[in-house]
Amino acid sequence: MITTTGLTKVYQSRDREVTALDGVDLHVREGEVYGVIGQSGAGKSSLIRCVNLLERPTSGTVTVAGQDLTALAGRGRRASAELRRARTRIGMVFQHFNLLDSRTVLDNIELPLEILGVSGQARTRKARELLDLVGLADKAKSYPGQLSGGQKQRVGIARALAGDPQVLLSDEATSALDPETTRSILQLLRDLNQQLGLTVLLITHEMDVVKTICDSAALMRRGRIVESGTVGELLATPGSELADELFPVGGTASGPDRTVVDVTFHGESASQPVISQLSRTYNIDISILGAAMDTVGGKQIGRMRIELPGRFEENVVPIGFLREQGLQAEVVDGGSAATAAAPLVPEQTPAAITKEVVK
Numbered sequence: 001m002i003t004t005t006g007l008t009k010v011y012q013s014r015d016r017e018v019t020a021l022d023g024v025d026l027h028v029r030e031g032e033v034y035g036v037i038g039q040s041g042a043g044k045s046s047l048i049r050c051v052n053l054l055e056r057p058t059s060g061t062v063t064v065a066g067q068d069l070t071a072l073a074g075r076g077r078r079a080s081a082e083l084r085r086a087r088t089r090i091g092m093v094f095q096h097f098n099l100l101d102s103r104t105v106l107d108n109i110e111l112p113l114e115i116l117g118v119s120g121q122a123r124t125r126k127a128r129e130l131l132d133l134v135g136l137a138d139k140a141k142s143y144p145g146q147l148s149g150g151q152k153q154r155v156g157i158a159r160a161l162a163g164d165p166q167v168l169l170s171d172e173a174t175s176a177l178d179p180e181t182t183r184s185i186l187q188l189l190r191d192l193n194q195q196l197g198l199t200v201l202l203i204t205h206e207m208d209v210v211k212t213i214c215d216s217a218a219l220m221r222r223g224r225i226v227e228s229g230t231v232g233e234l235l236a237t238p239g240s241e242l243a244d245e246l247f248p249v250g251g252t253a254s255g256p257d258r259t260v261v262d263v264t265f266h267g268e269s270a271s272q273p274v275i276s277q278l279s280r281t282y283n284i285d286i287s288i289l290g291a292a293m294d295t296v297g298g299k300q301i302g303r304m305r306i307e308l309p310g311r312f313e314e315n316v317v318p319i320g321f322l323r324e325q326g327l328q329a330e331v332v333d334g335g336s337a338a339t340a341a342a343p344l345v346p347e348q349t350p351a352a353i354t355k356e357v358v359k
Ligand SMILES: Nc1ncnc2c1ncn2[C@@H]1O[C@H](COP(=O)(O)OP(=O)(O)O)[C@@H](O)[C@H]1O
Pocket: 011, 012, 013, 018, 019, 020, 038, 039, 040, 041, 042, 043, 044, 045, 046, 047
């Protein structure tokens, strides 16, 4: 639904150039909620502004719903009319709502409809429908100044939906809101995603937002996407930073001759009593050092850090059993002097193992 290839944005600011995007390849599937997370300055806003061509990319392409927007930008009158039309199919929600204080709530939503050329009564009817959709039917005649932050953002969302978009872009829509309001706005975005089949690309610096509603996520750093995938894929990727942030599990080995394994559950395996089966099958005592379970995108997902008696060499079979059950099992500590040579986990470098053990 949204694809960028080699997207680059270089800002010229006085005496220097700032590379905000450095070759971003992003792929958002139709109907998914996709979260881009990263610290301040990572390039998230630049990315979202380039996706709807609010900002002209320095190079690279942006395709939304099969249409190459970059090809339309700045190519004569016909192309710019087409670009304007394409942009009505992309809604945008802002952190600070960007409402006009001098207009009523209803008028704020009517504004984009006016620009789209929708006339009088049809415009009001549509705006009222949208207000109803976001749960604010009774606030039509209020002014933005009379609303709470969460209500203002609902108006912002209703306005973004005026052009019946297929895609909704959200730039830190909940960053100015308290946790409870954040939850209700995220729920609204999720509902719209499901009811209207709306594809949502949201950017945030809060991992909780990703955890609450995203099907897929990407981690951005210094203008690049350093990790991306569905939440399930990320959890199944050894050493994934996003997976560690989403499901942090702590705990270190209780003694030298112990093997510590991170087990990731998702989908069906989450509901099966695999750990007790493991314990019974091999007659071993298993300690749980840490665990994090949650529902992500409607699926039960979790990670558990377990400790098995004996060194890695003695646990090859039980670890194989876990993997046969469809679980991801990553050895984080294989007991004294054994881990570095662990043949089952070739991806793991000693450095990654040290990092895991330290925390
Ligand atoms: N209009 C601009 N002119 C110059 N530099 C900019 C402009 N917008 C953003 N930047 C710079 O680009 C980098 C990425 O910014 P931004 O996309 O806003 O990141 P984020 O949204 O992740 O905080 C930052 O170094 C920022 O200072």
